[in-house]
Amino acid sequence: MLGHSWSCLLQGPPLDVEPYMQELDLIKLLKLLSPNEGGGGGGRREGVRRVESYESSGNLSSGQQQPQQLQQQQQRVAQRLLVVANRLPVSAIRDGDGWDLKLSAGGLVSALLGVKQNFETRWIGWAGVNVPDEEGRASLTEALALKGCVPVFLDEDTVDQYYNGYCNNVLWPLFHYIGLPQEDRLAATRSMDSQFNAYKHANQLFAQVVFSQYQEGDVVWCHDYHLMCLPKFLKDLDSHMKVGWFLHTPFPSSEIYRTLPLRSELLKAVLTADLIGFHTYDYARHFVSACTRILGLEGTPEGVEDHGKLTRVSAFPIGIDPDRFIQALETDQVKLHIKELRRFFAGRKVMLGVDRLDMIKGIPQKLLAFEMFLEKHPEWQENVLLVQIAVPTRTDVPEYQRLTSQVHEIVGRINGRFGSVTFVPIHHLDRSLAFHELCALYASTDVVLVTSLRDGMNLVSYEYVACQNSKKTEGVLVLSEFSGAAQSLGAGALLVNPWNIREMCGAIEVALNMPENERKERQRHNFTHVTTHTAQAWADTFVSELNDTVVEAELRTLHTVLHLPLETAVGRFRESKNRLLILGFNATITAQVEGPRRRGPDQIMEMNLQLHPGMRDSLATLCADPNTILVILSGSERTVLDEAFGDYSMWLAAENGMFLRHTHGEWMTTMPEPLNMDWVESVQLVFDYFCERTPRSFVETRETSLVWNYKYADGEFGRVQARNMLQHLWTGPISNAAVDVVQGSKSVEVRPVGVSKGAAIDRIIAEIIRSKDMRLQIDYVMCMGHFLSKDEDVYTYFDPKLPFERDRHSSTHLTTNGKLDKAAGDRRLAAKSCDRYLAKSNKMAVVRTKSGSLLSPESNGSPYTRSNSFTDRKNIDWETMELDSSVVMNISADTYFSCAVGRKSSAARYSLSSTEEVVDFFQALANTYSKPVSEANSGPPLHSSSASMGLHVLQAAGDQLCPLQCGT
Numbered sequence: 001m002l003g004h005s006w007s008c009l010l011q012g013p014p015l016d017v018e019p020y021m022q023e024l025d026l027i028k029l030l031k032l033l034s035p036n037e038g039g040g041g042g043g044r045r046e047g048v049r050r051v052e053s054y055e056s057s058g059n060l061s062s063g064q065q066q067p068q069q070l071q072q073q074q075q076r077v078a079q080r081l082l083v084v085a086n087r088l089p090v091s092a093i094r095d096g097d098g099w100d101l102k103l104s105a106g107g108l109v110s111a112l113l114g115v116k117q118n119f120e121t122r123w124i125g126w127a128g129v130n131v132p133d134e135e136g137r138a139s140l141t142e143a144l145a146l147k148g149c150v151p152v153f154l155d156e157d158t159v160d161q162y163y164n165g166y167c168n169n170v171l172w173p174l175f176h177y178i179g180l181p182q183e184d185r186l187a188a189t190r191s192m193d194s195q196f197n198a199y200k201h202a203n204q205l206f207a208q209v210v211f212s213q214y215q216e217g218d219v220v221w222c223h224d225y226h227l228m229c230l231p232k233f234l235k236d237l238d239s240h241m242k243v244g245w246f247l248h249t250p251f252p253s254s255e256i257y258r259t260l261p262l263r264s265e266l267l268k269a270v271l272t273a274d275l276i277g278f279h280t281y282d283y284a285r286h287f288v289s290a291c292t293r294i295l296g297l298e299g300t301p302e303g304v305e306d307h308g309k310l311t312r313v314s315a316f317p318i319g320i321d322p323d324r325f326i327q328a329l330e331t332d333q334v335k336l337h338i339k340e341l342r343r344f345f346a347g348r349k350v351m352l353g354v355d356r357l358d359m360i361k362g363i364p365q366k367l368l369a370f371e372m373f374l375e376k377h378p379e380w381q382e383n384v385l386l387v388q389i390a391v392p393t394r395t396d397v398p399e400y401q402r403l404t405s406q407v408h409e410i411v412g413r414i415n416g417r418f419g420s421v422t423f424v425p426i427h428h429l430d431r432s433l434a435f436h437e438l439c440a441l442y443a444s445t446d447v448v449l450v451t452s453l454r455d456g457m458n459l460v461s462y463e464y465v466a467c468q469n470s471k472k473t474e475g476v477l478v479l480s481e482f483s484g485a486a487q488s489l490g491a492g493a494l495l496v497n498p499w500n501i502r503e504m505c506g507a508i509e510v511a512l513n514m515p516e517n518e519r520k521e522r523q524r525h526n527f528t529h530v531t532t533h534t535a536q537a538w539a540d541t542f543v544s545e546l547n548d549t550v551v552e553a554e555l556r557t558l559h560t561v562l563h564l565p566l567e568t569a570v571g572r573f574r575e576s577k578n579r580l581l582i583l584g585f586n587a588t589i590t591a592q593v594e595g596p597r598r599r600g601p602d603q604i605m606e607m608n609l610q611l612h613p614g615m616r617d618s619l620a621t622l623c624a625d626p627n628t629i630l631v632i633l634s635g636s637e638r639t640v641l642d643e644a645f646g647d648y649s650m651w652l653a654a655e656n657g658m659f660l661r662h663t664h665g666e667w668m669t670t671m672p673e674p675l676n677m678d679w680v681e682s683v684q685l686v687f688d689y690f691c692e693r694t695p696r697s698f699v700e701t702r703e704t705s706l707v708w709n710y711k712y713a714d715g716e717f718g719r720v721q722a723r724n725m726l727q728h729l730w731t732g733p734i735s736n737a738a739v740d741v742v743q744g745s746k747s748v749e750v751r752p753v754g755v756s757k758g759a760a761i762d763r764i765i766a767e768i769i770r771s772k773d774m775r776l777q778i779d780y781v782m783c784m785g786h787f788l789s790k791d792e793d794v795y796t797y798f799d800p801k802l803p804f805e806r807d808r809h810s811s812t813h814l815t816t817n818g819k820l821d822k823a824a825g826d827r828r829l830a831a832k833s834c835d836r837y838l839a840k841s842n843k844m845a846v847v848r849t850k851s852g853s854l855l856s857p858e859s860n861g862s863p864y865t866r867s868n869s870f871t872d873r874k875n876i877d878w879e880t881m882e883l884d885s886s887v888v889m890n891i892s893a894d895t896y897f898s899c900a901v902g903r904k905s906s907a908a909r910y911s912l913s914s915t916e917e918v919v920d921f922f923q924a925l926a927n928t929y930s931k932p933v934s935e936a937n938s939g940p941p942l943h944s945s946s947a948s949m950g951l952h953v954l955q956a957a958g959d960q961l962c963p964l965q966c967g968t
């Protein structure tokens with residue numbers, strides 16, 4: 001039974017004494033920040049929350065009169081922290097009617113025990129024992145409550161499938177670069193499925209217990225690969241819960257991770273956490289990479305983004321509680337033990353290994369290196385010995401059982417070969433040690449051998465360093481380069497590749513012969529690290545980041561575009577008499593191919609863009625209404641739109657509105673004058689260069705633009721290539737050209753200045769109105785699409801808040817780093833003439849040919865020869881017509897809806913997150929036609945004088961709307 005003093009481990013010593021006034025100031029400040037919560041808001045060292053002690057849990061000593069200062073410290077309220085890990089810091093063993101609680105082994109427990117200050121910690125986890133009876137559960141719950149622990153009860157079968165099976169036979173090996181079980185693939189696949197179900201079930205049980213303990217404002221910190229689904233289950237229960245997840249193992253390269261059958265489900269579940277932490281930058285990088293490659297999400301320096309939702313991902317290297325070790329060395333118990341060991345080892349050098357008996361720890365490799373050393377250096381035989389502590393772990397997993405026999409066999413062989421009647425070269429212990437024994441061993445040995453094949457961090461190396469300072473002869477740390485610790489203690493350690501036995505043998509020789517000054521210097525370096533990067537600092541940083549992350553996310557949502565108010569938007573549509581619906585195509589209403597045909601983001605989604613099947617009926621209904629004008633405004637080529645929408649009665653605006661036709665008519669161009677396409681050839685060369693070097697990227701050659709698309713390429717690589725490409729473009733072919741470079745999420749597009757949806761829209765509207773026998777004002781506009789930022793001026797075009805005073809030639813361009821790009825502005829100004837028809841405020845212009853069809857569609861090689869026809873307009877008889885837009889539009893903030901689809905930030909007022917939402921919305925619009933559409937519309941005629949925007953004096957002249965001067 002652990003002594004009473006042990007309970008202090010969880011809660012730690014009293015908090016630092018701080019002046020009372022400072023305390024009050026802090027509380028006041030936090031109240032100011034979060035008046036309703038008494039300071040539950042985020043921020044570094046936010047610690048102070050509500051005035052409430054934790055006496056009921058037994059974490060704070062109760063019943064005794066506290067000195068005034070201590071009482072004040074209790075009043076200073078630490079943030080409640082729910083630590084959730086598979087294993088509780090104590091494992092329970094039944095002892096008659098009671099319970100024997102034994103400290104659990106392993107780095108996770110050691111590190112978390114080192115977190116003592118700043119939080120009111122409650123630990124939730126499995127006590128390592130099956131307790132089927134209610135009585136037993138109640139008494140164990142009570143016993144654990146005294147230690148600040150809350151048990152999660154798992155039955156034997158769940159433990160077998162979840163812990164032994166999925167956690168330790170699938171995830172653990174895989175995360176340490178040991179492939180999935182292969183012996184009998186079919187059986188392994190079958191059992192993996194049921195193990196995964198048990199895994200999810202266990203995670204659900206954890207979630208329920210956490211939820212039962214949870215109070216608003218708590219921080220919930222989930223730990224390790226056992227609990228990857230937990231963040232999701234918790235967020236399902238309360239989406240406002242602050243949830244962090246930390247992985248104590250490595251996260252492998254995405255090439256390894258992607259072999260896992262249920263790879264996506266686990267990643268998605270983990271991503272619901274607010275903050276995800278790893279020991280090293282490499283593990284974090286691998287994780288982000290897995291999310292981008294497997295889920296197709298965007299990796300940013302901050303973390304992983306999914307449709308605007310950011311999950312922060314970062315490295316938080318763990319540490320130990322060095323004082324616990326340093327102070328232990330001063331105790332009589334440890335001192336005595338050191339003395340005994342020194343006497344026992346006298347005259348010999350001693351090397352130490354302390355590991356759980358796990359295949360990742362490289363114990364056989366360590367033994368083989370020692371064997372080679374003894375073989376190569378007979379002078380050291382009988383002069384050096386190895387003490388190997390191999391703590392039994394996961395003993396129900398067959399792999400671990402096999403390892404035990406293998407290690408015993410090697411130890412036996414080496415001892416038989418190099419031992420004598422009076423000397424045993426390897427002292428192998430298959431058991432754990434008491435804390436004082438471990439400290440004494442750390443302090444009295446000359447070399448520690450950490451030879452992990454992979455290891456999340458490895459705290460044994462930290463503990464060894466902490467215990468070395470007090471003795472005069474600093475020990476040497478031989479450390480595997482595949483442990484996380486190599487990144488922090490690497491400079492002071494002798495790094496080895498544990499797979500290279502020869503190299504390890506060499507390192508042993510160097511370590512045993514290292515001169516004192518070098519040992520001192522290395523130790524000094526390591527000791528500084530270990531004593532500054534503590535477990536407490538690790539937890540403080542993680543929790544503080546988590547608090548900050550949640551606050552930042554809240555701030556971000558303030559800037560997020562509002563979700564389209566569906567009922568209002570449908571209601572206004574129903575009430576209106578003459579509607580204009582402008583709709584994007586790609587990523588707005590296109591179908592996503594999912595399932596076996598499309599397994600990942602790098603798979604071709606569609607050979608040709610396909611209209612979402614759910615849109616067909618709604619579009620047909622809406623198109624049948626003479627008082628609903630539908631315009632598809634897309635970057636796609638004319639042929640693509642022809643194919644997708646040819647059967648409907650609607651307007652198609654291809655290539656960002658540069659070409660327009662009604663499906664019952666011919667294509668015409670909306671371009672006011674020839675586009676300068678001189679830049680095309682040189683840009684094509686750059687695009688080809690990058691195509692050759694970026695697998696699965698391709699070039700789309702359009703009549704008015706050139707697009708390099710990398711949507712099927714490796715996302716990370718594509719982004720890097722896109723950045724390089726931009727540099728090539730700006731410094732080369734387009735440095736003096738009047739073009740815009742438009743960066744899509746997975747594309748780079750070059751177009752002449754003036755080619756944008758916003759620039760084209762008034763010409764489109766004017767043409768539609770001119771050609772249509774329209775007798776009613778347009779009193780409802782919906783402009784909806786997945787438009788790139790360059791094209792977002794289409795939203796503001798109609799915005800009644802900016803009535804027809806748009807600065808369409810703003811020369812300020814933001815570059816990716818947010819700075820003003822003067823060159824881009826100048827280029828734009830240089831090309832202003834291209835758009836001159838639009839320069840008159842209050843007017844819309846339309847340009848068309850008399851014949852209606854402007855471009856000869858025949859292609860003779862490069863389409864840009866074809867587009868040269870833009871410069872040769874002798875045969876085209878141009879006619880310009882100006883319309884007063886206020887005459888035809890009667891929209892207000894209530895009846896104009898701009899809506900971005902699937903974009904995180906936008907100039908639109910509203911957003912929908914996916915095509916599915918667009919489909920639903922359009923179905924709702926179509927459902928408003930309860931009676932035949934011909935009867936449904938009988939609104940005010942065009943000659944009425946509506947004054948809702950204070951400007952409309954209308955007059956229809958024959959079939960065409962003619963502009964009138966305001967006020968006439």
Ligand SMILES: O=P(O)(O)OC[C@H]1O[C@H](O[C@H]2O[C@H](CO)[C@@H](O)[C@H](O)[C@H]2O)[C@H](O)[C@@H](O)[C@@H]1O
Nearest residue numbers: 087106107108224248249318455456457458459
């Ligand atoms: O709980 P067990 O199955 O008996 O295993 C013990 C722990 O092993 C792993 O420890 C890891 O955490 C350490 C601290 O971050 C790190 O230094 C080490 O490299 C890791 O292997 C495991 O991740 C824990 O969950 C287990 O409790």
Ligand SMILES: O=c1ccn([C@@H]2O[C@H](COP(=O)(O)OP(=O)(O)O)[C@@H](O)[C@H]2O)c(=O)[nH]1
Nearest residue numbers: 105106107108110356391432433458459460
């Ligand atoms: O008999 C022992 C030997 C070691 N340890 C502890 O087990 C942890 C091992 O952590 P490490 O990070 O090195 O590896 P892990 O076992 O977590 O993979 C260290 O804190 C040791 O102090 C223990 O509890 N009992």
